[in-house]
Amino acid sequence: MKQLHILIVTTFGAGFSPFAPGTAGAMVGCLFLWVFNQFAIFPTYPNPLFFIVLILVVALIGIYSTNQLEKEWGKDPSKVVVDELVGVWITMVFVPFSWLNLALAFGLFRFFDIAKPLGIRKMENFKGGIGVMADDVLAGIYANLVLQLILYFL
Numbered sequence: 001m002k003q004l005h006i007l008i009v010t011t012f013g014a015g016f017s018p019f020a021p022g023t024a025g026a027m028v029g030c031l032f033l034w035v036f037n038q039f040a041i042f043p044t045y046p047n048p049l050f051f052i053v054l055i056l057v058v059a060l061i062g063i064y065s066t067n068q069l070e071k072e073w074g075k076d077p078s079k080v081v082v083d084e085l086v087g088v089w090i091t092m093v094f095v096p097f098s099w100l101n102l103a104l105a106f107g108l109f110r111f112f113d114i115a116k117p118l119g120i121r122k123m124e125n126f127k128g129g130i131g132v133m134a135d136d137v138l139a140g141i142y143a144n145l146v147l148q149l150i151l152y153f154l
Helices: 002-009 021-038 049-073 082-091 099-115 128-153
Strands: none
Touching: 002 049, 021 082, 021 099, 049 082, 049 128, 082 099, 082 128, 099 128
């Protein structure tokens, strides 16, 4: 069971990247978005209901798995990147899939995730897996709002 938790929280091993594991986790999230688009499953736009449910399920599983490993790995270790996957997915909710939109979503999410403005850093104060996930959820929400504004004015 421990191996399954490791597979989940590292987003299939992306968290073990020696360079920028958070970026690697977000890139895996983008890869999944491409697959979802290719096979017309879990659409992000115009009706993302199933995609939103998927995000909630993955976030809850990620929180649980993070809690299972936190005693051994410590608080918010860099190899836990399922939160980056969830964050970049949130950034794409209600956004039509295109390579440009995906690149913008990735860049905006990473900006908010790294800079942690507007209360994002405070989300890390929650205990356990919730604290790991909460800052990326908020970063994804902010990135989504900025992306929506960009698309509106383009």
